[in-house]
Amino acid sequence: MLRALAAAGLAALALASCGGGGDDKADKTATGATRTVDRTTTVEVVRRAPGDDAFDPAAIYDREAPGVVTVFSVLPAGSDSGGGSGGQGLGSGFVVNDRGEIATNAHVVTDGEGSAIRTAKEVYVAFADGNEVSAKIVGFDPNADVALLRIDPSGLTLRPLPLGTAADLRVGSPVAAIGSPFGEPQSLSVGVVSAVDRQITSLTGFQIAGAIQTDAAINHGNSGGPLVNARGEVLGINSQIQSASGGGEGVGYAVPADTVRRTLSALRRDGTVHYAYLGVATTRIYPQLARHFDLPVDTGAWVQEVVPGGPADDAGLRAGSRTQRFQARTVTDGGDIITAVDGHRLKDEEALGVQLLRLRPGQKVTLRVYRDGKARNVRVTLAERPRQTDAAVRP
Numbered sequence: 001m002l003r004a005l006a007a008a009g010l011a012a013l014a015l016a017s018c019g020g021g022g023d024d025k026a027d028k029t030a031t032g033a034t035r036t037v038d039r040t041t042t043v044e045v046v047r048r049a050p051g052d053d054a055f056d057p058a059a060i061y062d063r064e065a066p067g068v069v070t071v072f073s074v075l076p077a078g079s080d081s082g083g084g085s086g087g088q089g090l091g092s093g094f095v096v097n098d099r100g101e102i103a104t105n106a107h108v109v110t111d112g113e114g115s116a117i118r119t120a121k122e123v124y125v126a127f128a129d130g131n132e133v134s135a136k137i138v139g140f141d142p143n144a145d146v147a148l149l150r151i152d153p154s155g156l157t158l159r160p161l162p163l164g165t166a167a168d169l170r171v172g173s174p175v176a177a178i179g180s181p182f183g184e185p186q187s188l189s190v191g192v193v194s195a196v197d198r199q200i201t202s203l204t205g206f207q208i209a210g211a212i213q214t215d216a217a218i219n220h221g222n223s224g225g226p227l228v229n230a231r232g233e234v235l236g237i238n239s240q241i242q243s244a245s246g247g248g249e250g251v252g253y254a255v256p257a258d259t260v261r262r263t264l265s266a267l268r269r270d271g272t273v274h275y276a277y278l279g280v281a282t283t284r285i286y287p288q289l290a291r292h293f294d295l296p297v298d299t300g301a302w303v304q305e306v307v308p309g310g311p312a313d314d315a316g317l318r319a320g321s322r323t324q325r326f327q328a329r330t331v332t333d334g335g336d337i338i339t340a341v342d343g344h345r346l347k348d349e350e351a352l353g354v355q356l357l358r359l360r361p362g363q364k365v366t367l368r369v370y371r372d373g374k375a376r377n378v379r380v381t382l383a384e385r386p387r388q389t390d391a392a393v394r395p
Helices: 057-067 257-270 287-292 350-357
Strands: 002-005 008-010 026-028 034-036 068-074 088-095 101-104 122-126 132-134 136-141 146-150 174-179 187-201 207-214 226-228 234-243 252-256 280-284 301-306 322-326 329-333 337-341 364-371 374-381
Touching: 057 068, 057 088, 057 174, 057 187, 057 226, 068 101, 088 174, 101 257, 136 257, 146 257, 174 234, 187 252, 207 234, 207 257, 207 350, 234 257, 252 257, 301 329, 337 350
Parallel strands: none
Antiparallel strands: 002 234, 008 088, 026 034, 068 088, 068 122, 088 101, 101 146, 122 132, 136 146, 174 187, 174 226, 187 207, 207 252, 226 234, 234 252, 280 301, 301 337, 322 329, 337 364, 364 374
């Protein structure tokens, strides 16, 4: 099975800015004299009735599609998307506010992964009404696969889409995806939430927690577009597909809106996002596993590997040393078990990464750890997450 980023590379694109885009502030008269032309930004706010949860795809499209854009990128020379002369990429995005900010995926406006990531040389944004303007990359977060663009809104009609939350999302809830699959702009697909709290791999090899799985059709070119609920609130940014053929097969993933909101705020403020790093690989503990290995707890994160020289190593955390097979998995027995971070109990292994998201590099935290059946507190100074990691070592 292939899990692929849902962006597309194009052989040729017309990337010139079209009329009405707001880059031109003056017009020529018949005599050749220059006259100043006022370009006014129009912001359309669509009223959403509280509690109106009837899922009407046509109504959702009418309300939200004008705020969804197509994003064209001119990638650096040597790009995988276009060969030695530089590639061209295609994705989607959506208007965030009346200041001309656009949200999309980081991989739509970059090339490569980890320490080899390079930003696009040029980015253009095309609106549903035909306007196409240049965009500036304010910043991008490869760990969340989110980028923030900014355009000059002068002379444009903007339709911001409201960011919702995926915190209380239920499996089976209807959703709609709007974007530009294979370059076909303003395309709508509908489906349901297939699962929540999935993990997908970021551009650095670390995991993006809380991803939304959907069977709404997502294909190459949908990357960066919104996944919305019945009220038109953005639940997440469509980012990846899992496929055996390379096409959409009903298994798509979206970066959750809560992660998007946090990332956009940091990019807006600093142009970058900082992540705390512990430097361990862990596995999930469940009752049968706990009984088999005589573990003192049946929930938590069982340390399988400690990165040499990382924060966990410096604090004395230990990995297991005896690799054994149990049921359908291979585990390393004998390592520490992390059950809480600063008093926040870990219900499972994934919760460790979620807890680290709320912390900062350089911050000191107390881990509740079981070693040889006995509980102890371990004080750790977190580091800055590296640009790239082995996929096995996540937090």
